[in-house]
Amino acid sequence: MPKVVTREPMSVLERSFVPEIIRGLSTTIKHFFHAASGQNYHEKQHLWFLNKGNVTYNYPEDVRTYPKRYRGQHRLMLREDGNVRCVACMCCSTICPANCIHITAAESDDPSVEKYPASFVIDELRCIFCGFCVEACPCDAIRMDTGLHVQPFLDRNNAYYGRDLLMELGELSVAIQGGDKS
Amino acid sequence: MLADTVIILVKILVILLGIALTAGALLTFVERKQSAWIQNRVGPNRANIFGHIRGDKFKDSIKLGGLLHLAADGLKMLLKEDIIPKGANRVLHTAAPAIVLFPVLVGFAIIPWADHWCAGGLTLLVNHRDVCLSESHNLFSIADLDVGFLFVFAIASLSVYGGAIAGWSSNNKFSFFGGLRASSQMVSYEVPMGLSVLGIVMIFGTLNLNEIVRAQGDLLFGVLPAWGIFVQPLGFIIFLTAMIAENKRAPFDCPEGESEIVSGYMTEYSGLKFGILQLSEFIAVIFIASIVSVLFLGGWQVPYLYGDGFHMPHSAFFPLFALLFFVVGGYLIAVGVRREQMLQKIAGGLLVVLGLVYAVMSTTQANGVQHLPYEGVVLLRLGTMFAKVIFMVWLQLMIRWTVPRFRYDQIMQLGWKIMLPAALVNLLITAIILIPLFS
Numbered sequence A: 001m002p003k004v005v006t007r008e009p010m011s012v013l014e015r016s017f018v019p020e021i022i023r024g025l026s027t028t029i030k031h032f033f034h035a036a037s038g039q040n041y042h043e044k045q046h047l048w049f050l051n052k053g054n055v056t057y058n059y060p061e062d063v064r065t066y067p068k069r070y071r072g073q074h075r076l077m078l079r080e081d082g083n084v085r086c087v088a089c090m091c092c093s094t095i096c097p098a099n100c101i102h103i104t105a106a107e108s109d110d111p112s113v114e115k116y117p118a119s120f121v122i123d124e125l126r127c128i129f130c131g132f133c134v135e136a137c138p139c140d141a142i143r144m145d146t147g148l149h150v151q152p153f154l155d156r157n158n159a160y161y162g163r164d165l166l167m168e169l170g171e172l173s174v175a176i177q178g179g180d181k182s
Numbered sequence B: 001m002l003a004d005t006v007i008i009l010v011k012i013l014v015i016l017l018g019i020a021l022t023a024g025a026l027l028t029f030v031e032r033k034q035s036a037w038i039q040n041r042v043g044p045n046r047a048n049i050f051g052h053i054r055g056d057k058f059k060d061s062i063k064l065g066g067l068l069h070l071a072a073d074g075l076k077m078l079l080k081e082d083i084i085p086k087g088a089n090r091v092l093h094t095a096a097p098a099i100v101l102f103p104v105l106v107g108f109a110i111i112p113w114a115d116h117w118c119a120g121g122l123t124l125l126v127n128h129r130d131v132c133l134s135e136s137h138n139l140f141s142i143a144d145l146d147v148g149f150l151f152v153f154a155i156a157s158l159s160v161y162g163g164a165i166a167g168w169s170s171n172n173k174f175s176f177f178g179g180l181r182a183s184s185q186m187v188s189y190e191v192p193m194g195l196s197v198l199g200i201v202m203i204f205g206t207l208n209l210n211e212i213v214r215a216q217g218d219l220l221f222g223v224l225p226a227w228g229i230f231v232q233p234l235g236f237i238i239f240l241t242a243m244i245a246e247n248k249r250a251p252f253d254c255p256e257g258e259s260e261i262v263s264g265y266m267t268e269y270s271g272l273k274f275g276i277l278q279l280s281e282f283i284a285v286i287f288i289a290s291i292v293s294v295l296f297l298g299g300w301q302v303p304y305l306y307g308d309g310f311h312m313p314h315s316a317f318f319p320l321f322a323l324l325f326f327v328v329g330g331y332l333i334a335v336g337v338r339r340e341q342m343l344q345k346i347a348g349g350l351l352v353v354l355g356l357v358y359a360v361m362s363t364t365q366a367n368g369v370q371h372l373p374y375e376g377v378v379l380l381r382l383g384t385m386f387a388k389v390i391f392m393v394w395l396q397l398m399i400r401w402t403v404p405r406f407r408y409d410q411i412m413q414l415g416w417k418i419m420l421p422a423a424l425v426n427l428l429i430t431a432i433i434l435i436p437l438f439s
């Protein structure tokens, strides 16, 4: 049984196109004036009628404000004496689903610290920014709270971020090593 | 004699270079920006200069709100390779863009941008027509032809030859189709276009465009200005549609329908020749806007403004009007009728301003007459003409970005089966109404 499609014949007014075109024009004109009145929808404008318009960010000039917990480029946190906080426990490189953290552990000179990372390399091109490394770390040594994009690379070798580069953005962390045991 | 020649040359330079070419080039940018706004986009704003000199590359560069795209586009057109395809007719292929551009430029010759400049004093007749007491100079149109009306249509229909020649000489099937479609569209829209404006000629009884504009200063029933759009509303719609169809822009852009025939008769053009083809389309938009303003929107006429100032026909009601506008505008601003806030608040603001104007006028006017110096009147008229042209250009771009393209058979049907009979009926009704008035 073929399906019968009934088509509504157009009325005389519709066939003359004029009212329909005017209807369409009213829609486009509305959009025109909204977009013409304010460049950016997201910024709260001072005048009430400017709070409409397009939603595009003019990227290099207006940068979107990221949420507080945005996962950006990694950084390694520091101890009070400026050394790296990481104890080379390998938790992060173990949990990393992209297998992109490569750590070589070495014995530390400091008697209160067992190991430290002689090399700590993150392949930022492989990283999927899942944040697992931050969660796995027992001593708040790695964070992703820089709010930075990882920049595009022309050479793949530049994408390997070494320990010292990661420490450049690092700050003092006063979290108790290994968590609060009391 | 020499002075006259110089004046004519200056007029040609100002009108062609200043209005036609500059504004036409500007329109290429305006159209991109306007279409962007209609579609909630930002539109072109990236072209920039001097970034390297002033420091941070992009942020400190000069962008002029995107206006530099004009320069970038122009430069691109100039520097691109000019290709003449194999097997094309070199002479005609090269001549076609010029044949397209020439008529649209020549059309501007008879547009009156304001009334003739009256050197001495002028008097006002009972019917508000002003008569110049001394010599009057034609300063605001290149030529004041008595058959200007016919000239417009003779010239307007010439430009299709350029399209047809471009299509034929390119040695390309798509171009050929484009040219064919352009000519057939021209043939079917020329007829209703001519018939739709005959009503204007019948009513105003002259073929001189400036005289037609003068006649539109009369008042209907003592209040409504006798603009073409009020005496010939159907004629206005048909004429505007037919003019847009003549110009081959959407919704009538079959001759260059990108989705079917690449770019129609422009397919084989590159570089500056392509630029000229595009530019002449935009200049034609301005030409259409000005001829529609002249014939249907009262040209340089400002409602109730005559040679010596405003003559308001309803001065006794001014305080009443002011009150009315205040109440309605205030209501719109404070309360509003619909959820769509912005437009109605602007409208309300405009109404309040209008009310304010009326309130001021009700105290300054004497018998509804507000005298103005002649120079002020001329400036107001010139400004009004430009405002009307800008509005019509805006409206055309709006229509172009609102309505999708008609199918080819729909275009033919609309032209022959709807617009032609409608234009004839319009003519008949106009004649029936006019006969008792003249006999």
Ligand code: SF4
Residues within 6 Å of the ligand: A092, A095, A096, A097, A098, A099, A100, A101, A122, A126, A127, A128, A129, A130, A131, A132, A133, A134
């Ligand atoms: S964010 Fe995820 S993928 Fe990237 S380094 Fe950390 S664990 Fe690996």
Ligand code: SF4
Residues within 6 Å of the ligand: A085, A086, A087, A088, A089, A090, A091, A092, A093, A103, A133, A136, A137, A138, A139, A140, A141, A142
């Ligand atoms: S989990 Fe933390 S302490 Fe362990 S290796 Fe990674 S960064 Fe270093």
